[in-house]
Amino acid sequence: MQKAQYGILRLAKYKGPEISNIEAHNERKKGKYASNPDIDNSRKNLNYHLVEPVGKYRAELNRLIEEYGCRTRKDSVRVIEALITATPEFFKGKKKSEVRAYFQTALEFIEKYQDSKTILSAVVHMDEKTPHMHLSFVPITQDGRLCAKEILGNKKKLTWWQDEFWKHMVEKYPDLERGEAASMTGREHIPxxxxxxxxxxxxxxxxxxxxxxxxxxxxxxxxxxxxxxxxxxxxxxxxxxxxxxxxxxxxxxxxxxxxxxxxxxxxxxxxxxxxxxxxxxxxxxxxxxxxxxxxxxxxxxxxxxxxxxxxxxxxxxxxxxxxx
Known part of the structure; x- marks a missing residue:
């Protein structure tokens, strides 16, 4: 029996000091990455952006917050990062253009629910074992509020994100399976x-x-x-x-x-x-x-x-x- 292929979406929230660290990692601004031995510096030239950062993450997110007139607190979440990838079996034998198309489809999914203007960067890393994309955006709601809680919500909302991501991706990639628990319907997806x-x-x-x-x-x-x-x-x-x-x-x-x-x-x-x-x-x-x-x-x-x-x-x- 062939191995299962899963599309993967992970969402994380960042408030203050961590933002510079994720930028340094995502944009490959460090010379060495002792904490991540999987990074092969000789392959850094294979990485590419689907959304180029206009400037530094912090400066750009502050500009967006001001442009939208968002109210903030000291402990406000200022960046949500989506890590998007798939199990290694999915990428096996795929051409570079096919890998790029997968991440482009995933970017289109995020843009369905988040204003593209709020996306700081979408960078695909090809210098590690499995291709993956780090997509960072400022959690500004459709009515112009800075509110990560509304966007990510509780466990039910996180399940919704996983369901919608799978539904979007499986239209183009029918072999992809739902990687998380079954949605609230109580009926499991048959792979x-x-x-x-x-x-x-x-x-x-x-x-x-x-x-x-x-x-x-x-x-x-x-x-x-x-x-x-x-x-x-x-x-x-x-x-x-x-x-x-x-x-x-x-x-x-x-x-x-x-x-x-x-x-x-x-x-x-x-x-x-x-x-x-x-x-x-x-x-x-x-x-x-x-x-x-x-x-x-x-x-x-x-x-x-x-x-x-x-x-x-x-x-x-x-x-x-x-x-x-």
Whole structure:
């Protein structure tokens, strides 16, 4: 089973003295980074900005606060930093232009909810093991107040940020999985890799049952040998798949009840595709397909004779077994 790929968004608040430190780190103003041995100074030239800083972070944030007429306190949060990246598996094999496109898509997500004028810098670091972007902005609300609490809010609002980030990114990168806890709906997102694994295992199981169905007096030994060989590869993958699927039992068991309404909904899909609900309809269709694949696998497994299954589990096939 392929490794999961997660889009990652981390949000942090900064008040005073830390602002100079994050600027020095983000803009690579230090000669050495003893605290971060992953930084390779010979690759610093590969870093780039999607938003260039106009000046020093502190001077620019003070200018913005004055421009918007924000009231401040000594302990006011003045900068929010979004660290945006993905798991290493996502970046594997991607061209520089594809990596840049990922971070550009993430920048567009932030700009949906934060005035682009409040962004101090968006810099992509390519000089560490995994590409990532540091995006720093001044937490000014739509009505012109300096209020990080309103923007980041409580645990529910932070979950909202994670949900919206995933929804935005998965439109362009459908293999990305939701990296945090399920949102408040109580229904877990089923990872795309499980759909692919179900389809792959279904093809394998079908190949095995076809072999056994086409077995006769003349080819019994050859077909049985081949079926056992295929089953020995199939079993570990199937067990791994079943373990993964159990995590989503609650979601999968609820899918059957969706099927009747799905038939009605798909009749109107061409009209609804332009509406926001279309993505949830597509999700239900995908989920229902996974349930069908899973049930088909169970049915296919039931068609395989027990003695053949036992041979595959033992991992050997004796001459007397073939003769039988």
């Amino acid at each position: 795309p890799r499980l759909f692919k694994e179900a389809a792959h295992l279904t093809r394998q199981a079908k190949q095995i049952t076809d072999l056994l169905e086409n077995t006769n007096f003349f080819n019994a030994g050859k077909n049985t040998d081949k079926a056992v060989e295929l089953l020995q590869k199939f079993f570990p993958a199937m067990e791994n798949f079943q373990t993964q699927v159990r995590k989503y039992d609650k979601t999968i068991s609820s899918l059957k009840s969706d099927n009747v309404s799905l038939k009605r909904q798909t009749q109107d899909l061409s009209r609804q595709v332009k509406e926001a609900t279309s993505s949830s309809i597509r999700k239900k269709m995908n989920d229902a397909r996974l349930r069908a694949d899973y049930e088909n696998l169970q049915n296919l497994m039931n068609c395989i004779p027990p003695e053949i299954l036992e041979l595959a589990k033992r991992g050997q096939l004796t001459h007397s077994d073939r003769e039988r």
